[in-house]
Structures are given as structure tokens and as C-alpha cells.
Amino acid sequence: MITYFTRTVAVRHLRYSVGQSLLTIGVVAISVLLIVYLYTIISGTQTKIVSNTTGALPHITIEPPERTPVAAWDIPALAEPKTLYIGEVVNLPRAQEKIEDWKLWMPYLDRADPQIAAVSPIVSGQAFLFRGSRQQSVRVLGVMPERHNGIVEIENNLVGDGRFLRMNSGDMVLGWKLANDFGLKLRDKVRLVGPGNITINFTVAGIYYTGFGQVDDGQVLITLRDGQSLLELGGSISSFGLKLRNLYVADDVARRQATRLPFKVRSWVEDNPNLFRTLASQSQTRDLILLMSTIASGFGIASILVMVVTSKYREIGILKAMGATPREVQSIFVLEGLILAVIGCFVGIPLGIGLLRLLSNIRSMGPDGRIEAVFTIQIEPGLLVGACVVAIVTGAIASYFPARRAGQVDPMQVIRGS
Numbered sequence: 531m532i533t534y535f536t537r538t539v540a541v542r543h544l545r546y547s548v549g550q551s552l553l554t555i556g557v558v559a560i561s562v563l564l565i566v567y568l569y570t571i572i573s574g575t576q577t578k579i580v581s582n583t584t585g586a587l588p589h590i591t592i593e594p595p596e597r598t599p600v601a602a603w604d605i606p607a608l609a610e611p612k613t614l615y616i617g618e619v620v621n622l623p624r625a626q627e628k629i630e631d632w633k634l635w636m637p638y639l640d641r642a643d644p645q646i647a648a649v650s651p652i653v654s655g656q657a658f659l660f661r662g663s664r665q666q667s668v669r670v671l672g673v674m675p676e677r678h679n680g681i682v683e684i685e686n687n688l689v690g691d692g693r694f695l696r697m698n699s700g701d702m703v704l705g706w707k708l709a710n711d712f713g714l715k716l717r718d719k720v721r722l723v724g725p726g727n728i729t730i731n732f733t734v735a736g737i738y739y740t741g742f743g744q745v746d747d748g749q750v751l752i753t754l755r756d757g758q759s760l761l762e763l764g765g766s767i768s769s770f771g772l773k774l775r776n777l778y779v780a781d782d783v784a785r786r787q788a789t790r791l792p793f794k795v796r797s798w799v800e801d802n803p804n805l806f807r808t809l810a811s812q813s814q815t816r817d818l819i820l821l822m823s824t825i826a827s828g829f830g831i832a833s834i835l836v837m838v839v840t841s842k843y844r845e846i847g848i849l850k851a852m853g854a855t856p857r858e859v860q861s862i863f864v865l866e867g868l869i870l871a872v873i874g875c876f877v878g879i880p881l882g883i884g885l886l887r888l889l890s891n892i893r894s895m896g897p898d899g900r901i902e903a904v905f906t907i908q909i910e911p912g913l914l915v916g917a918c919v920v921a922i923v924t925g926a927i928a929s930y931f932p933a934r935r936a937g938q939v940d941p942m943q944v945i946r947g948s
Contacts, residue, residue, distance in 0.1 A: 533861075535858065550834050550837065554830065554834045554835075554870040554874070557827055557874070558870060558871050558873075558875065558925065559881060560823075561824060561830075561874070561878065561921060562877075562881075562918065562921050563881045564820070565882075565917040565920065566878070566913060566914065567882050567886065568816060568819055568820060569816065570907055570908070570910075571886075571889075571905065572812055573816075574907050574908060576813075579805070580805070581906075582741070582742060583798070585682070585683075585740070586743075586744045587801070588681050588770075589772060589797065590771075590774065590787070590798070591770070591795075592639075592769060592771075592787070592793045592796075593769045594629050594769075594793060595793060627768075628763050628766035628767065629767050629768070630766045632651050635770070636651065639770060645783050646773075646775075646783070647680065647774060648680025648681055650677040650680065650770065652672070652767060652769050652770065653670075653671070653672030653754060653761055654669065654671050654761075655669075655725065655757075655760075655768065656668070656669060656725065657723060657725070659708075659722055661713075661718070661720045661721070666708075668722075668750050669748055669749045669750070670724075670760060672752050672753060673751055673752075673753070673757070674753075675694050675696075676695055678771070681772075684736075684740070687738045689738060689739055692716055692737055694751070697735050697736070697752075700731070701732065701735035702720065702732035702733065702734055702751065703734075703735055703736035704736075705737070705738060705739070705745055705746030706737050706746055707746045707747040709737045714734050715734065716735070718733070718734045719731060719734075720732050722760055724761050724762065725761065728761075732752065781797050783797070784796065824920055824921075827925075827928075828925075829928070830928075831870065831924070831925050832928040832931060832932060835863060835867060835929050835933070836931075836935070846859060847939055847940075857937065859937045862936070863929055863933035867928060867930075867932075868922065868925055868926055871925025874921060875917070878921070879914055879917070882917075886907050886909055890903060890905060
């Protein structure tokens with residue numbers, strides 16, 4: 531029960547105990563600062579890890595179903611009773627799996643789910659890149675530039691005056707690391723040799739830096755038609771790549787599409803099971819640290835208020851002798867704890883934001899010479915409100931026990947003791 535009387539006494543206690551009040555405010559402010567700082571830094575790190583993992587990959591990959599050769603006697607419709615099969619089991623070279631009717635599926639995939647932001651037909655395979663006497667095995671992606679740019683941002687990450695969206699037949703775009711290894715620059719000539727010894731000459735039309743190792747090192751992009759010719763796929767493709775508006779619903783979208791498509795549908799989550807275990811471990815560590823800092827804040831408030839109650843036994847006894855009820859005395863000290871917690875919030879929040887803004891200004895130079903932020907920081911208003919709520923609730927709970935002790939003070943014993 532908060533009245534004018536309890537408010538007045540609580541404020542006077544705080545004014546006349548400036549040192550203890552400032553100490554309590556400092557404890558709460560540091561607790562709030564830790565909550566805001568740790569949550570933002572760890573969440574930003576998790577976002578960066580996920581971005582680095584998925585930024586170079588489709589969120590969902592649609593591939594042709596695996597075709598396993600089956601013997602005639604293993605097919606129930608053909609396996610007649612008392613039939614003798616004569617022959618031998620041989621291992622035949624497996625033909626490259628492909629999607630032949632991909633053009634018929636493109637309109638469906640474009641509107642299959644509201645979460646799908648981009649769809650790209652992809653031809654993929656291994657080939658050898660030659661320049662002079664130097665050679666290296668590379669991963670070749672044959673793509674439609676305008677569609678693939680929706681999967682992995684290439685055009686805005688080109689180094690110099692290269693082109694990707696306007697790439698023509700005979701053009702190649704590759705990562706800066708691969709270009710650096712071969713000493714390549716724009717308009718240089720190179721040669722790709724496919725699995726069937728198909729050789730095609732290309733001109734370097736662009737060099738990009740995305741920051742994703744899988745894309746920047748060991749991968750080349752060519753047009754879809756050139757990829758089909760190099761990898762001998764005719765008019766077929768190897769897979770579809772899908773980018774989602776929200777990558778965390780990839781599993782749900784993949785499951786829905788798997789029931790509607792005659793293909794194998796796989797989400798990025800299935801390809802990175804260890805990533806989720808790492809993120810879960812980080813989240814548990816973060817939550818444990820935040821819990822411990824909250825508990826420490828609560829103990830700090832409680833211990834300081836216990837000292838206040840002990841030092842003000844005489845004043846409490848006089849208040850009760852003058853007619854203050856135990857509930858009013860309890861309200862005074864609970865109110866003190868709440869006031870200190872609220873002030874601590876208003877001190878801790880700006881400190882936390884200031885520290886995060888300082889860290890967001892720290893830059894480092896990337897391998898391509900670009901200046902990049904070291905920390906991924908995104909301050910969420912909900913987090914600030916949550917940190918204040920936690921601090922205020924902790925302050926109220928922590929102040930209850932000293933307040934209860936104050937309410938139980940017997941004024942007669944205090945008067946006799948004095």
C-alpha cells in the first residue's frame with residue numbers, strides 16, 4: 531500500500547543515505563548494462579554466424595530424386611514365382627542426375643509459398659580451370675544471373691567495373707580469392723574443361739568479394755546455357771535454389787513442398803546440424819550469464835537494504851510508535867527498492883547503448899581492402915524494455931525481505947534498547 535506518507539518517508543530515507551543509494555543504483559545499472567550488452571553482442575554474433583553460413587547458400591535446395599538400379603527379381607510386378615533368372619550383377623556408371631522439365635516447374639515455384647523470395651535454376655558440377663600452365667579444380671555454377679543474384683548477392687559485391695547481371699555467353703565471374711591465386715583481372719582469358727573433356731574458353735567479366743569462403747574461393751559462375759554445354763546436361767538443370775524471406779522457416783517450407791513436388795527437397799538446416807547445436811550452446815551460456823547477473827543485482831539490493839533496515843531500527847521503532855502499521859513500514863522499504871531499481875534502469879540503459887555504439891564504430895579492413903564492422907550490433911527496443919522490467923521486478927523481490935524484517939520491528943524493544 532503506497533500512500534503519501536510512505537512516499538515521503540521513502541524519499542527522505544534515500545536523500546539522507548546518498549552513499550548507499552548511489553551504490554544500489556550502480557549495482558542495478560551494471561546489471562542492466564550487462565543484460566543489454568551481452569544479449570546484443572551474443573545475438574549479433576549468432577546472426578553473423580547464420581548469415582555467413584546461409585548467405586552463400588540457397589535456403590532450400592530442390593534436387594532430382596535418387597535413382598537406384600533395381601534387379602528384375604526385386605520388382606514384385608515382374609518377379610513371377612518359380613522363375614529362374616540367369617545373369618550377373620554388374621556396377622554400371624551412374625548417370626548424372628538432372629531435372630529435365632524444369633521450365634514447367636518454374637512458374638509453380640515462383641508462387642508456391644509466400645515465404646519464397648527468389649528461385650534460381652542451377653547447373654552445378656566440377657571442372658578444371660586452366661590459365662597457362664596453372665590448373666585447379668573448381669565448382670562450376672551455370673545460372674541465370676538475374677535470378678541467382680536473388681540467392682547470393684553478386685552484382686553489388688563486384689570489385690571494380692565488372693558485370694554479373696549483364697553477363698553473356700562466354701563470360702565468367704569468379705571470386706577474388708580464386709582470381710588472386712591465378713593472377714586474373716577483368717577481360718583475361720581462361721579455359722574450363724568439363725568432366726567429358728568438353729573445353730570452353732571464357733573471358734573474365736567480373737570478380738566479386740562476398741565474404742563467404744565457399745563463394746569467394748573455388749567457385750566460378752557462368753551462364754546457364756554455357757553450364758549445360760560444359761557439363762553435358764543438354765537442356766536440363768541440376769537443381770533449384772530457393773531464397774526465403776525468413777530463413778528460420780526453411781524446415782517448414784521444405785516439408786510442405788516435399789509433399790507437393792516429385793523431387794528431393796532439402797533445407798539449409800538439414801545441411802548444418804552442428805550449427806544449431808552451437809547456437810543452442812551459445813544461447814544457454816548467454817542466459818546463464820544473464821541469470822547470474824540478475825541474481826547478483828538482487829543480492830546487492832537486498833544486502834544494502836538490510837544494512838539500511840539495521841541502521842534505522844530506532845527510526846522504524848519511532849514510526850511504529852507514532853502509529854505506522856507494519857504494512858506501511860514494509861511499503862516504505864519496498865518503495866525504496868523500486869525507486870532505486872527504476873533509477874538504475876535509467877542509468878544502465880544509456881550506458882549500455884553508449885557502449886554498444888562505441889563497439890559498432892570499430893572497423894577492420896577485409897581481404898579485399900573494404901572496411902567492415904567487427905561487431906554485428908542491432909539494438910532492439912524490446913530488449914531495453916525487457917531489461918528494465920527484469921531489473922524492476924528483481925528490485926521489488928529483493929527489497930521485500932528486508933521490508934518484511936522492518937515491518938516486524940517491535941517499537942517497545944527499540945525504545946527499551948535506546
